[in-house]
Amino acid sequence: MDGSLINCNFCATLLELNMPQIPNLIHLAIPGFILLLVLEAVAAAVMRRDLYEFKDTAASLTMGTGNVLIELLAKAAVFAIFTFIHRFAIFSIGYQWWAWLLVVFADDLSYSIAPAMSAGCSGHRTWSIILLNATTWAPRYDRPGPEASCRGSSGYGCRWLAFLL
Amino acid sequence: MSWIFWLWMPLVGFPPLMVLTMQAISLLYQFWIHTELVGRMGPLEMALNTPSHHRVHHGTNQRYLDRNHAGILIVWDRMFGTFEPEQEQVVYGLTRNINSYNPLRIAFHEWIDIWRDLHEPTTFRGKMAVIFGRPGRKVERAAHAGQL
Numbered sequence: 513m514d515g516s517l518i519n520c521n522f523c524a525t526l527l528e529l530n531m532p533q534i535p536n537l538i539h540l541a542i543p544g545f546i547l548l549l550v551l552e553a554v555a556a557a558v559m560r561r562d563l564y565e566f567k568d569t570a571a572s573l574t575m576g577t578g579n580v581l582i583e584l585l586a587k588a589a590v591f592a593i594f595t596f597i598h599r600f601a602i603f604s605i606g607y608q609w610w611a612w613l614l615v616v617f618a619d620d621l622s623y624s625i626a627p628a629m630s631a632g633c634s635g636h637r638t639w640s641i642i643l644l645n646a647t648t649w650a651p652r653y654d655r656p657g658p659e660a661s662c663r664g665s666s667g668y669g670c671r672w673l674a675f676l677l
Numbered sequence: 678m679s680w681i682f683w684l685w686m687p688l689v690g691f692p693p694l695m696v697l698t699m700q701a702i703s704l705l706y707q708f709w710i711h712t713e714l715v716g717r718m719g720p721l722e723m724a725l726n727t728p729s730h731h732r733v734h735h736g737t738n739q740r741y742l743d744r745n746h747a748g749i750l751i752v753w754d755r756m757f758g759t760f761e762p763e764q765e766q767v768v769y770g771l772t773r774n775i776n777s778y779n780p781l782r783i784a785f786h787e788w789i790d791i792w793r794d795l796h797e798p799t800t801f802r803g804k805m806a807v808i809f810g811r812p813g814r815k816v817e818r819a820a821h822a823g824q825l
Binding site for chain 1: 680682687689692694706708712749779784818
């Protein structure tokens, strides 16, 4: 390689991300996840409640680990996109305390409307998977009955959209 | 691709790193609500997403489908009419269960299902409907034909 690949601006942005600014909270929390998991398993055993299935837990942990690995790259790409968009920012918001308060509500709103907008309103299962992921969402829309459809503007997803517009 | 729903935040002016950090905080919050050991939490149930609310989210009971999408605050679901309190016993899973513990199968089963469904219709129009139609289409048609 002549090095041109790592000289591109986009790659430079990605590489800069390796410099920690705010510590990766998910990675820091992993010991806490494990501790709480063990605590719950012990509590379940003491209470004689059948809450854990070994295979299920193993699959879940594998997927969690895979997710952390994929996110290492995905987050960098998203950061690059956000940084680009931020150049056109309407307001200048820094890391003030009120900004953190606002961001709680802003993030939570984005999180809550995502499934309704990508699957509820469009009702397209392919898009539901692309926009979110198949595991949690798409199959849940696979059901009979009047609630299954979101034709035109009748579905709840569109109600969310209408609120935003 | 879910990041497109967060795009408005850097555009408004939130620092990109703040947006990503908040996403991580939200994910951290959501760890503890995935439990059957915590019952109801009194007045907290009004504003916060709790284990009780989130059990409903993962339920396949007809009345629990597509409900309680909340992350940290349950108020959004209450506002938009997608809130459902936990009443009947939650039956977990998917409406069409996959009976597999293979992580790859879990991650990609819906893609595989679409691929399979694609072979059914003979017309181009029909194939397009499989890709771009509503996920409930197949079930609805089967119900219509009296197969369910």
